[in-house]
Amino acid sequence: MSHIHADVALLTDHRYTASTAASDDWYLGNILRDDELLQKALNKLGLTSVRIDWAGDGVDWSAFRCAVFRTTWDYYDRISEFSAWLKTVEQQTLLCNDASIIWWNLDKHYLSDIASKGIPVVPSRFIEIGETIQLSRLLDETGWEEAIIKPCISGSARHTYRVNSENAAAIQNIVQPLLSREAFMLQPFLSDIRTSGEYTLMIIDGQFTHAVRKTPKDGDFRVQDDHGGAVHPCDPTEEQIELAKQTIAVCEPPPVYGRVDMVRGNNGEWVVMELELIEPELWLREQPVAAEIFAGAISKII
Numbered sequence: 001m002s003h004i005h006a007d008v009a010l011l012t013d014h015r016y017t018a019s020t021a022a023s024d025d026w027y028l029g030n031i032l033r034d035d036e037l038l039q040k041a042l043n044k045l046g047l048t049s050v051r052i053d054w055a056g057d058g059v060d061w062s063a064f065r066c067a068v069f070r071t072t073w074d075y076y077d078r079i080s081e082f083s084a085w086l087k088t089v090e091q092q093t094l095l096c097n098d099a100s101i102i103w104w105n106l107d108k109h110y111l112s113d114i115a116s117k118g119i120p121v122v123p124s125r126f127i128e129i130g131e132t133i134q135l136s137r138l139l140d141e142t143g144w145e146e147a148i149i150k151p152c153i154s155g156s157a158r159h160t161y162r163v164n165s166e167n168a169a170a171i172q173n174i175v176q177p178l179l180s181r182e183a184f185m186l187q188p189f190l191s192d193i194r195t196s197g198e199y200t201l202m203i204i205d206g207q208f209t210h211a212v213r214k215t216p217k218d219g220d221f222r223v224q225d226d227h228g229g230a231v232h233p234c235d236p237t238e239e240q241i242e243l244a245k246q247t248i249a250v251c252e253p254p255p256v257y258g259r260v261d262m263v264r265g266n267n268g269e270w271v272v273m274e275l276e277l278i279e280p281e282l283w284l285r286e287q288p289v290a291a292e293i294f295a296g297a298i299s300k301i302i
Helices: 024-042 079-089 099-105 109-114 137-141 170-176 238-249 287-301
Strands: 006-012 049-053 064-071 094-098 125-127 147-151 161-163 185-186 196-205 209-214 230-234 258-263 270-276
Touching: 006 024, 006 079, 024 049, 024 287, 049 147, 064 185, 079 099, 094 287, 109 270, 137 147, 137 170, 137 230, 137 258, 137 270, 147 170, 196 238, 196 287, 209 238, 238 258, 238 270
Parallel strands: 006 049, 006 064, 064 094
Antiparallel strands: 125 185, 147 161, 147 185, 196 209, 196 258, 209 230, 258 270
């Protein structure tokens, strides 16, 4: 059993446990910079913290007053292991965000829940485990000339494909075997993402702190930096901020922190693409005061 002790465990995964990054490893450098800002802010409040692999062997999770999900970016590739771990750890320490909200936010079926509470979301057709699909027929049924298909439990654009009548059969051949073990969702392709991109608003302790805009590389639709996307500072409109706050507000229990990703729908309206409450990148390095607010929120719950 590990003898690591601290007030706060900042959860990462095995790829990012290093305390320093090579000069050419900008990805790890960004992770470490964000966590450094949060750890300094926690220290100012008299709280010790340590970065730790969620799946590390022999960790005594009861030694921590709180565990905060930060960069557990392998959970969707290890979902059975992660689920078993979560069931155990939620009995041993306080989780931030709350375990119930983590379970809910794991699966993108949550979009139906928030839509039922009046939040405008990207229209979604869920394809359940074991279902047999004909993507060309689904496109006809929905009236979507182009669509995006992706797993309900995923991240970093894993198995995310742009579908149209010309490639529907080929994409179906990829997705159908995967449906034996995981659900997928089909959404209309929103053309504005190629130009304006995706707006990401951070809400911490109930307040909007900052935002970034993510754009895909030329010829792509995926905004993740893993796929060549770029991140830009931005000043969202009051309409966008209000939508982000409303989205967080309908969650039960209220999350301590979260990220609302939104895009313009094909009719020009703002719609929620995703609600990230598990391990959202928060770009604290773009707004260091947000780290202070985050640390204060963690301090409140413990």
